[in-house]
Amino acid sequence: MTSKTSSAPLPPLSEADIAEYLINTPEFFQRHAEVLGSITIASPHGARAVSLHERQTELLREKIKGLEQRVMDMVRHGNENAAIAQKIHEWACTLARAIDPADLPQVAADGIQARFDVPQAALRVWGVAPQHQSAAFASGVSEDTRAFATSLTMPFCGPNLGFEATAWLPQPEVVQSMALLPLREGTIDSTTPAFGLLVLGSPDPQRFDATMGTEFLSRMAELASAALARLR
Structure with a gap:
């Protein structure tokens, strides 16, 4: 009499599983460099498909643009604060000059x-x-x-x-x-x-x-x- 061993089916891989594997296994792309060149994804700036390298470049440009905007905002706020500080200084001088x-x-x-x-x-x-x-x-x-x-x-x-x-x-x-x-x-x-x-x-x-x-x-x-x- 023989006994049959049954194994439960493996759960399907989720996107999170794949992402975790790639993050934890960076050498995968070293072993399969051709994969990087063959991957295409949709560009957020149109219907065309772009390579992974192009998409990374787009993301970098967007990040730089965001940082530039933050710097511009900081400069603008700094100029505004300096102008307000100058007005307060002038106002304080006016108070100090009051005789009566x-x-x-x-x-x-x-x-x-x-x-x-x-x-x-x-x-x-x-x-x-x-x-x-x-x-x-x-x-x-x-x-x-x-x-x-x-x-x-x-x-x-x-x-x-x-x-x-x-x-x-x-x-x-x-x-x-x-x-x-x-x-x-x-x-x-x-x-x-x-x-x-x-x-x-x-x-x-x-x-x-x-x-x-x-x-x-x-x-x-x-x-x-x-x-x-x-x-x-």
Whole structure:
């Protein structure tokens, strides 16, 4: 009596199996160099078939083109950042040249509008010296807004949500996006209570988008804080 041994059929090779074999066996193409020359694949740039070498060249060109674009973007952003930094420097110099501290709030707001093409800007400060307490820039700030300013450790950028500070702007009804910059001693992210709030407004909903970078706005807040501390 004989016994028959049966073996299960081998599973078919998948594309992943073939790819793994070729990756793990680079000498395959050394032994079968003619295979490389005979392989043709569809070109993404048309219906024609190209050799594997041609396709590799196309991929390399595309990669180089992508890297060139990234370099161009980096250069463009670098130039834009340098231009913004120069504007901030000029604005800071304007603040430093102000002789009368009472002029500083208007000088700061006007400078932002002129140098950074911001449609509207205004600010309020509190805890000022007695001689400034009756000034417009030191009035009309609720305790809630003061507490809100203190809670900010970075500029707020986003849509006009009806903040009290919006009413400080010349035309609050047209503001679609805004930036709120807390004014305090030290760095913007410190826990020192705020003594003021700078508001920037624009009719463009995307001008002060919630996802925008705030590094330059933070520096502006700190510079304004240092200048406006003369009012206290």
